Amino acid sequence: MHPPKFTNWLSRTSSWAFSLYAIMAAFCTYSCMYAFRKPFAVATFSDLSLWGIDYKIWLITAQVFGYTLSKFLGIKIVSEMSGNRRAISILILIGIAGLALLLFAIVPPPYNIPFLFLNGLPLGMVWGLVFSYLEGRKLTEILGAGLSISFIFSSGFVKTVGAWVMLDWGVSNLWMPFVTGMLFVLPLLFFVWMLNQLPPPTREDEQLRTKRKPMNKAERREFLRLFAPGIILLVVAYTFLTAFRDFRDNFAREIWISLGYGDDVAIYTETEVPIALAVLLIMGLLMLIKSNTKALNTYHLLIGFGFLLVGASTFAFEQAWISPSVWMTLVGLGLYLGYVPFNSILFDRLLAAFKYAGTAGFLIYVADSFGYLGSVAVLFYKNFGQSELSWLHFFINSAYVMTFVGSALMILSMVYFRQRAAQWQREREEIPVTAHQEIIV
Numbered sequence: 047m048h049p050p051k052f053t054n055w056l057s058r059t060s061s062w063a064f065s066l067y068a069i070m071a072a073f074c075t076y077s078c079m080y081a082f083r084k085p086f087a088v089a090t091f092s093d094l095s096l097w098g099i100d101y102k103i104w105l106i107t108a109q110v111f112g113y114t115l116s117k118f119l120g121i122k123i124v125s126e127m128s129g130n131r132r133a134i135s136i137l138i139l140i141g142i143a144g145l146a147l148l149l150f151a152i153v154p155p156p157y158n159i160p161f162l163f164l165n166g167l168p169l170g171m172v173w174g175l176v177f178s179y180l181e182g183r184k185l186t187e188i189l190g191a192g193l194s195i196s197f198i199f200s201s202g203f204v205k206t207v208g209a210w211v212m213l214d215w216g217v218s219n220l221w222m223p224f225v226t227g228m229l230f231v232l233p234l235l236f237f238v239w240m241l242n243q244l245p246p247p248t249r250e251d252e253q254l255r256t257k258r259k260p261m262n263k264a265e266r267r268e269f270l271r272l273f274a275p276g277i278i279l280l281v282v283a284y285t286f287l288t289a290f291r292d293f294r295d296n297f298a299r300e301i302w303i304s305l306g307y308g309d310d311v312a313i314y315t316e317t318e319v320p321i322a323l324a325v326l327l328i329m330g331l332l333m334l335i336k337s338n339t340k341a342l343n344t345y346h347l348l349i350g351f352g353f354l355l356v357g358a359s360t361f362a363f364e365q366a367w368i369s370p371s372v373w374m375t376l377v378g379l380g381l382y383l384g385y386v387p388f389n390s391i392l393f394d395r396l397l398a399a400f401k402y403a404g405t406a407g408f409l410i411y412v413a414d415s416f417g418y419l420g421s422v423a424v425l426f427y428k429n430f431g432q433s434e435l436s437w438l439h440f441f442i443n444s445a446y447v448m449t450f451v452g453s454a455l456m457i458l459s460m461v462y463f464r465q466r467a468a469q470w471q472r473e474r475e476e477i478p479v480t481a482h483q484e485i486i487v
Contacts, residue, residue, distance in 0.1 A: 057245045065185050069192030071240035072176050075136070076193060077200035078234035079172045082143045083109075083165070084201055085208030085226040087296050089219040096156045103429055106296045108159050109166040110422050116170025117415035124174035125261045125408040132175045133242040139168035139175075140234060147224040158220070170414070173389065174407040179244050181394050181406045183251045190390025191329030195322035197389075198382055201295055202318035261404045269404060270412075276462040281413050283349070283455040284388045286448045288417030289424040290356075291385050293444065294378070297437050304438040305370040317371060321378045325386050332391075338399040339467055345387045345395060346460035350453045355380030357449025360442055377445060384452065388413055396463075400470055 056064060086105065094101035127135065146165035150158045180189040208226045211217045217225050261269070270277060294301070307313045328348070335341040359376035362368045368376070393409035428440055435443070 056243060057248075061185060065188050065192075067240070068180060068185075068189050068244055071237055071244070072180060072189065072193040073196045074233065074237040075241050076173065076176050076196040077203070078230040078237060079136075079140055079169060080197065080200040081204045081207070081230035082140055082147065082223075082227040083113075083169050084295070085204050085211075086162070086219075086223040088205040088208040088299055089212070089222060090299060091219055094155055096159075099429060101155065103425060104156070104159050105162050107422060107425050108162040110292065110418055110425065112163040112166030113170045114166075114415065114418035114422060116167050117411055117418055120171040120174050120411040121266070121408060121415060122263070124171055124178070124411055125266060125405055127175065127178065127260065132178060133238050136172055136175050136238055137235070139172055142168045144224070144227050144231075147227055151221045151224045155220075170418075173414075174411055176241065177390065177410065178405065178407050179241055180390075182247045185333070186394050187333035187391050188330045190394065191326050191386065194329070194382075194386040194390045195326050198318050198322040198325065198378070198386075202316075205298065259403055259405065261408050265404065266408055269402065269408075273400075273466065276459055276466060277409070277412070279455050279459040279462060280388075280392075281416050283384075283452050283459065284413040285417045285420035286452050286455075287381065287385050287388065288414070289420040290444055290448045291381050292418070292421040293424055293428075293441065294381065297441070300437040301374075301441055304436060305374070307370070313371070317375045317378065320375055321382055324379055325382050328383065329386065329391065338395050341395045342392075342399045342463060343460060345392050346456050346463075349384040349387055349392075350456040350460075352380040352383030352385075353449050353452035353456065355383065356445050360445040360449075364442070399463075399467065 056067065059067075086109075089102075091101040091105065096104055143165045146161045150161035150165065152158075153161065177190065177193060180186055180193060183189065204226060207229065208222050211225050212219070212222050215225070302313055332341065332344060332348070335344060356377050359368065359373055359380065362376075363370065363373035389410060393406040393413075396409070397404055397406060424444070428435070
């Protein structure tokens with residue numbers, strides 16, 4: 047139950063004060079979650095292998111399998127989650143992940159691999175629960191952008207913390223993930239409390255962005271039936287983004303070593319912070335677009351531009367026109383210009399453009415579940431199909447594939463939704479409004 051005085055203050059305060067509070071609460075909550083998921087990626091585990099396969103590949107695959115399964119579970123759990131259960135659910139899920147890290151440290155290799163699966167299994171649902179506090183508001187653009195930069199900034203930040211824990215404290219590869227997570231427990235409790243004080247969307251929010259509500263199984267199937275071609279195009283594009291982003295994130299250490307930055311533990315944060323700030327600025331500016339239909343088209347163009355930036359910057363790097371650090375920054379910028387809208391505002395604007403009452407979390411989890419399947423597929427393809435390629439060259443080749451395929455998919459998706467919007471308008475004029483459609487007055 048919200049403290050009345052504090053909730054009333056958040057309801058009455060200015061839009062900017064509310065935005066700053068909500069962004070801080072959501073950003074910091076998700077950043078704390080990252081401390082339980084990503085620090086192990088900074089360890090190389092170069093002295094370990096299993097059945098001739100790099101031990102780190104086993105660990106990443108196990109965690110990603112758990113994370114992928116979590117996304118499929120989240121389609122139902124997050125979509126149907128009521129507001130009064132979200133905060134305690136976030137804490138329970140992260141607590142389970144922390145316990146898995148403890149067992150990972152205690153149990154000797156290779157028997158500790160399943161605990162990385164158990165670590166990823168609950169964490170995949172945290173994003174949807176945090177975002178559910180922010181969706182369906184007139185300020186969702188800036189709130190979603192603020193939340194989304196958490197996985198840009200925190201991915202580098204927790205790796206820096208993990209590297210520091212190993213180098214300065216002498217903590218081993220196996221214990222480092224658990225120790226790093228424990229450093230974030232108290233901040234996590236505080237920021238989840240902050241997040242849980244947010245009042246629900248106002249009537250004005252509902253008028254501008256359509257009412258948000260849980261969706262049961264029948265409602266989810268109906269939505270997919272109505273928009274299947276466009277959703278498929280978007281999900282495939284997002285699968286390429288997720289696989290590429292996950293590879294860059296999980297093997298950042300190996301890529302930076304190949305580029306000559308192996309001893310620079312701050313490089314992870316130094317390259318990600320400019321990306322986070324640029325994405326936040328761009329997403330904040332798009333909040334100025336009032337028309338949901340125009341905004342949906344603009345996001346398609348922005349994501350397509352992000353795909354092209356990845357390929358263009360990679361070509362520039364190969365021609366020695368830019369330095370490795372500039373290249374990694376530009377690749378990250380292009381990547382997150384596509385990845386962030388999918389995780390925060392693209393589906394929110396899609397619901398609003400078609401005046402469809404539901405939850406963006408459902409669509410985010412449909413995309414995420416297949417996205418992480420793609421991430422697993424890339425890991426296996428690299429290990430068994432392209433094992434002779436270095437991490438760096440595989441990363442470069444993947445950048446070109448993602449650029450050409452992803453940009454084409456976004457063009458097709460934009461054409462589909464433009465045509466579907468015209469058809470939708472004709473249907474609304476001919477038949478009564480269904481229970482899921484909201485007329486904006």
